[in-house]
Amino acid sequence: MPTVPTEPTPASGARRVTLADVAARAGASTTAVSYVVSGSHRPVSDALRARIEAALVELDYRPDLAARALRTGASTPMVGLLVPHVTMPFFSQVADAVEREAGRHNHLVLFANTDFDPDKEAEAAARLIAAGVSGLIVLGEGDADATAAVCDRARVPVVWVHNDRGLTGLGTAERPSHGHVGADHVHAGAVATEHVLRGGARHPVFVGGFTVEETGLVRRDTVRQRFEGFLAAQEAGDPTARIVTDLSAGDAYRAVSRYLVDHTPDAFVVGTFGQAEAVVKAVVDAGHSVPDDIDVVTFDGGPVTGHELFPLTTVRQDLDAVAVNAFASITGTPGSSRTPVGFTLVQGASTTAPARSSGGAE
Incomplete structure (x- = not known):
């Protein structure tokens, strides 16, 4: 040889x-x-x-990144960002935080939408690598083996944000160029549930689907982990106290509306922010009041401006810390890619209990 x-x-x-x-x-x-x-x-x-x-x-x-930059004509170092869809509130907020952090280090950000499609995600990763990015920041759900393989073949570092996608050995000899940055979603689910229990709720119900069969598209590990926290926060958590939905606001509205015909919960813990307003509308259209009759709490909402018509109570991740640690993971700048980032429960108008709980790095 x-x-x-x-x-x-x-x-x-x-x-x-x-x-x-x-x-x-x-x-x-x-x-x-x-x-x-x-x-x-x-x-x-x-x-x-x-x-x-x-x-x-x-x-x-x-790979020789300097040579790659010359070959592609890129005079400024670049990182890649993959998101399911940049128009979704949480993903657009992460994109904004990543772009600001990259700008602090004189990097450009190239991004692509993946539509929760693992094959499309892997193809987008290959395109961004070919364009000369020095590392990839990836947000998504479901199987990530194809994207991980693309990064491994190209010897390009990758950090999985918000969800480790079930990959093992991140940051070890098994996958030394892989990192993971995100909140402890089980803890976040418990904090959200404890909040409505403190407000007097006795029969909270979780809203959201997380298996491929339920969502009709991909596995949602973050929603599953929040449901685990929902159960853990209660002395006798009932695994049947869940309304199964796909990923859409429309399905959440229909499912909650059907549920309210025969049930009277006193709180909804909604697994994704994109479905929370639909849940509130279903509650109101059924003749109930939020929060007088039913509390609604969710996750990953946007910043409170003070001008919202009906601000929701939400468990919000520290997205600046997410961006700092994700960028550090793929570029070697000071930061950490091994510690869960913090989160805070931000009081809105959709719950009655005072917001006093937060969480973060252990």
Whole structure:
């Protein structure tokens, strides 16, 4: 098998491993190696891809980001941001925080929408890597194996924000270039539930779906974790005290409206902010008052401006800390990618109990 020369360079003391080196080790062409590294959909046989990926790991290949910038014409360093859809309130707030943090370090942000589609997410990751980003910040739900594989092949660091997507070994020898930044969603679910219990609720009900069958699209781990916190906060949490919905506001409205025909809960804990206003409308349209009859609390709402018609009580993550730690994870700037970020319960007009609970890094 060909060996890789290791003549020293003044900058590092060791010669940088190149695509040609990987090609020689794998017995492949540099073109085939380039296809694998860039995440291109050009045809490469499974056997050849396996040899190339093994050679990348064995030689510890790292892309030359400076050369990539020259090749793509990017004079300013860039990071990539993938979100399910930038028009959704939580994702747009994260995008804003990431862009501000990147600007502090003179980086540009390239972003793409993925529509909660794992295949589309992996394709977008490959496109951003080909465009010259030095790392990826990814928000999403469901299976992330395809996107993780694209990043691993390209040797580009990635940080999973808000949800670790069920990936294991983040930040360890198993996945050294992967990080995770987000709140403790189980704790957040407990804080939201304790808030309505303090206000006198005795029969709270959780609103939200989290399995693929329930959402009709992807697994929602964050919603499941919040439901776990909802149950843990009660002495005898009832796992049937949940209204199953898909991801839409319309389905939340219909499901809650049906539930209220035969049930009289005193609080709703809504798993996603995007469905909370629909829940409030369903309550009001059924002839009840919020919060006099039924409390409503949710998660990840936007900043309170004081001009909202009906501000919701929400458990809000520290998105500035999310952005700082996510950027640090992929660029090596000071920060942390291993500690849960804090959150605060912000009192709105949709609950009666005073807001006194918050949480954060343990």
